[in-house]
Amino acid sequence: MEITLTTPALLFPALSLLLLAFTNRFLGLANLIRSLKDRYASTQNRLIYNQIENLRVRLILIRNMQAFGSLSMFGCVLCMFLLFAGYATIGKYVFGFSLIMMLISLALAIREIQISVNALKLELDDLKEESRKSI
Template identity: 50%
Template sequence: MQLTLTTPALFFPAISLLFLSYTNKFLALAALVRSLHQEFETNPNCRSLTDQIGIIHRRLMLIKHMQGLGILSFIFCVLDMFLLYLGMEHEALLVFGGCLFFLLASLLICAIEIHISTAALDVELRHME
């Protein structure tokens, strides 16, 4: 496989858009936590709040890992470009594989987080019925 400097460079906009998505998820979750905190202050024994707090803890952990793996993918992408610049093609191929692996892991965790967030909405809907 021939790896050129432009191949990892194509990942920059993709990873940047991915981080924009992850940041939006984090900001929406932060707003939800603040809203639930106000609701908890007025009604600390509400069962739906207890259910949601557990789900939010898990989602925050997943978002943290999504972002961390995305950062690793970005770092590996930059390192890959540097290795290609130095003419170290074999090492660059290995690092590019790492970049792809971390990006894939980040996306898989994102899929899990989406699944959990829909379950959280399901909890809300059940309590309104």
């Protein structure tokens, strides 16, 4: 397979959008954690504490998603440099490394989404339980 300078450059828009999405998720979680922490401090509600613990796991996943996405971007730039310098074989391996880092980042994103959906399901189940008690 022949690889040119434009091949790794094709990943830049995708990686940039992924990193932007991951950063937005991080900022959203950070705000949610702050507000839940304040609510927990005033109510000592166990459900809120469990939500915060869930968010802690998600925060770690998002940090890792960002790290692997950044490594993928770094690998693409390094690949372009190696190709420019005439090291096509090494450049191919570095590009392969970049693709693997991107795959890991996407796999972590899928896991984070699963955890997020499960947390929302628990919240909805709790709401359903409260509505049954009030009837």
